[in-house]
Amino acid sequence: MQIGLKIREGWSTLGLLTLMLLIVAWSINSAEWAEGLAILQWVVLVSLTIGLILAKSRLPGFVAHPLSLISGTAWVTFLIGTFLPSTLSWTEKLLNLADRLTTWLLTALGEESSSDSLIFVLTLAALFWLFSYLCAWFTFRSHRIWGVILLSGITMLTNLYYGPSHLVIYLIGYLLCALLLIVRSNVFAQEKEWQKARIGYQPDIGFDFLRYGAILSVIIVLFAWLVPTAAASPQFSLILDHFEEPWQEMQEHWRRLFASLHYQGQVNVNSFGKTMTLSGPVSLGTTPIMNVRARKGYYWRAVVYDKYTGSGWVNTDDETLSLDANSSSLPLPQFELRREVTQTVRPLQPGTNLLFAASQPIRVNLPARIELSYVPSSVAASQDSSSPAANISIMYSRSRFKKNQAYTVISSVTWADVESLRTAGTDHPTWVTTRYLQLPPTLPNRVRALAEDITQDHDNPFDKVTALEGYLRTIRYNELISAPPRGRDGVDYFLFDSRQGYCDYYASALAVMARAVGIPARLVSGYTQGEYQSISDVYLVRELNAHTWAEIYFPHYGWVEFEPTASQPLITRPEPESSEDLATDDFEASRQRREREEKEVDAEIAPETTGIPIIGTGPWSMVLWGGALVLLLIAGVMVSWYLWTREPRSSSPVECIYERMARYAQLIGIGWSAHQTPYEYAAALVEALPQGRAPIVQITDFYVKERFSSEGTDEGEIEEAKEAWHALRPTLWQQMIRQRLLRPRRLLSPFPHTSKSSS
Structure with missing residues (x-):
């Protein structure tokens, strides 16, 4: 079995996934449903390790999954066995567990109740092994990040709903990790597309997205905290009616x-x-x-x-x-x-x-x-x-x-x-x-x-x-x-x-x-x-x-x-x-x-309200909600605008200007192909924007000189390139607005390859 030692999805992906699942395990242990739930964190760590190894192997799923079940059964049984008296041999411990499981199953088929908390810990540990393994498989083999969010989210919310109120701090940590994991997974998917198209990018671009994704995640979590419960919605109640009895x-x-x-x-x-x-x-x-x-x-x-x-x-x-x-x-x-x-x-x-x-x-x-x-x-x-x-x-x-x-x-x-x-x-x-x-x-x-x-x-x-x-x-x-x-x-x-x-x-x-x-x-x-x-x-x-x-x-x-x-x-x-x-x-x-x-x-009088006041009632509710939405939109636009307009991580101002021109051109449907030279790409731009011919050619000339000439560009040429960009940008905006309003088109590839070539 060959295992790839390098995690293409990034160590940050593994770290976020591990922390997210550990937070779920810690929240359940903190709820104190029963003694012994601290073992869930060890179930998560070992299950993720096995899941990562099997996901990175070349084994097909019908072989990997049974191997996970076998190893999970052994590990969970070992952990549960530590709760039984140390005077018992492992054979006696296994017989004791088998007897307890049989009794519990007979109870499940009847009307009586079971008060054996060890069976609850065993059941939860087995479920955690299964869902941690599936999260690792979805992340590192099938790359279905929403399967990870669905499995862990249902577990987290169920525990939060039925657990004590202090668990809310775990929900905040979980949401931040989940949102960042989504950001990182989407960056990984985009990186694969860039590599396939032979488009250059900085290796640490993922950390840029994580940093700004963290800012936006905090904003989203804070905003969600103000939203009234969906259960108060009549429309949502109609949906719940169908599931009430089961x-x-x-x-x-x-x-x-x-x-x-x-x-x-x-x-x-x-x-x-x-x-x-x-x-x-x-x-x-x-x-x-x-x-x-x-x-x-x-x-x-x-x-x-x-x-x-x-x-x-x-x-x-x-x-x-x-x-x-x-x-x-x-x-x-x-x-x-x-x-x-x-x-x-x-x-x-x-x-x-x-x-x-x-x-x-x-x-x-x-x-x-x-x-x-x-x-x-x-x-x-x-x-x-x-x-x-x-x-x-x-x-x-x-x-x-x-x-x-x-x-x-x-x-x-x-x-x-x-x-x-x-x-x-x-x-x-x-x-x-x-x-x-x-x-x-x-x-x-x-x-x-x-x-x-x-x-x-x-x-x-x-x-x-x-x-x-x-x-x-x-x-x-x-x-x-x-x-x-x-x-x-x-x-x-x-x-x-x-x-x-x-x-x-x-x-x-x-x-x-x-x-x-x-x-x-x-x-x-x-x-x-x-x-x-x-x-x-x-x-x-x-x-x-x-x-x-x-x-x-x-x-x-x-x-x-x-x-x-x-x-x-x-x-x-x-x-x-x-x-x-x-x-x-x-x-x-x-x-x-x-x-x-x-x-x-x-x-009758209106019901008394308790706890933290929530927006959504009273004559000012529309104003407050409108203000909150506006603030959220402004924050989102500011973050997005900064990510779009910030200086690309290139080696010179001229390359920054050229990459920015390529980004704007992408918005009007003029994408760059790997087989195009800078002048061929400039010709395509001039054909689409004849009124911008002069600044396009000027920026391209300076870019070629910067990239392929040993002399590079001097301060005067850099200033000329900046002036050319200021002259071209209004033309790009006009064309983009015209296309968006009259003739929307599908965007093509992102900005071109920018790695430095030797002359």
Whole structure:
């Protein structure tokens, strides 16, 4: 195998590519998704080396690529093996990895979650080897620089989107390297054309382009920083709508298969999906999510989970239904001691479509897509319909929300008092016990034993659940916990080992232990009420209000919320004497209040803005954007003009003048060919520009004397050449403008060969 030691693309190309890919690796390691990601930099360096060697060899792709896969497998396996106990032999390490991979693959095919972070590191290392090798191949063999930018850019942006905010510094470095790599690659392509046409150029011309490319790259990056997010564009949102559902599904599978990761990225309200994993640490910020106008604060529900897997929860609803705005045709469960409430929700995050509502949603004032299960018609006791009642678990708007768009939801919330719940009994319908008492066979017996021990002194479901709730609230609240070890039940680990966690763990423990003592329970995720804003009369819900709680089923009263999380206040139940009055609230007054609140939707206050202000809103937006564009254009024109008019790197002023004449002539379609002598080229120019005959001939005479005469040109002749150029330049400009306006033509070759010849 022969390898070219000289890199024709330039060492600067290799340096920029290496730095760019290392920045991507460093950004992922800095995001701290899992321990051990520092090995990615060594994966990049070795993969680039192998990729460079194979790209510079004469091996065809169908031979080089398998060699890369073999070497990559060996190198990644070696690096991953260093994380395993040093007491194991390499044979034992390989068997351990094989066992972990098999377990992970079986998990991927099922519904359970995986908390083995080593598999995540292994997967990422393998992907980095592949994409680093492809970047080297695209750069040094096929010379497809945009393949490099696409692969690395997608990786960088994905990590930035889901990672912490401090990663932005890596994006700046990446963009500068990427832009310079594009400049260098285009210079290399141009150099090949010049060499093919036997056109002379200075060897260090690439560094000139890199220097000025760096200036322009900084300008572009700074300008891009001011551009508002594309997700706020309605047109862009329409495009995203087509990818929303598959993207959400992929995110859910990712969270399920890599449950131990430290998820701390940008808030995304659509991240509430059909699976919820008991995973590792979380970091929630203060980003505003939505404003809600309602008579009081409630839990704003996003999704309901019914199946516990041991490592998380799954929503098993498989029915999907589309509803028109304000549709009331769907039979819904009817329970006692409930009241209707109206909420007007204004999302503050662009491009979302998940609908939030208190407790049991009844209808929404926009077209919606709901996921549900059907329960027996007997649940809809007050309805005449014989159709099954709909048990709604998730609601989506059929289109993404536009800026400042709000929606109104009517919900049915419980107003059952403590005494009513205490005497509700245990006559649970079959559809409830079949689905909401489910527990995995792998649940450790000590979880059941603990639940029975806590509730043994109580004789009714309400007091039993209250006792479980009180016990769980004694456990320490902590968001920076590690994920449960591989193969461990999440609730068992929370109750007996870690003894600390956040809302997902508290709510899961309550639901699981309630089921363990025969009480139907389910898990719900969404947001707490948020912070009440007295001036605007809305509840401001932020990212840090994301929450998970448990709901318990009581005969006649339906699903009732409980709060086991130690960091949240207990739920206050209404007094018995007020229950009947509030449950039988005057229907006409309720209807009038609801209509009045629905009319107020369009009068809602504008969403509060946070963070760094961005240009694009307000009466001066057009002026500011216009000014920014003008400044960018001026900067671009200045850089381009300087590159065009600067003195060429020649040995004398006369050669500079001749090369400048050739450059201008190129713009009017008079290119120089390698077989032409200077006088033949001058004749072609005179034929196209007869009015410039005298200065063209004069400049050519001085150029020939400078190039081929041992005497060269003196100071007087140099001044004459400059005067001839000043006389010729207006003629060239006039011809160029005339051709550009009336008869555009394709440009020919660039300026002629200028290397010094011996006389």
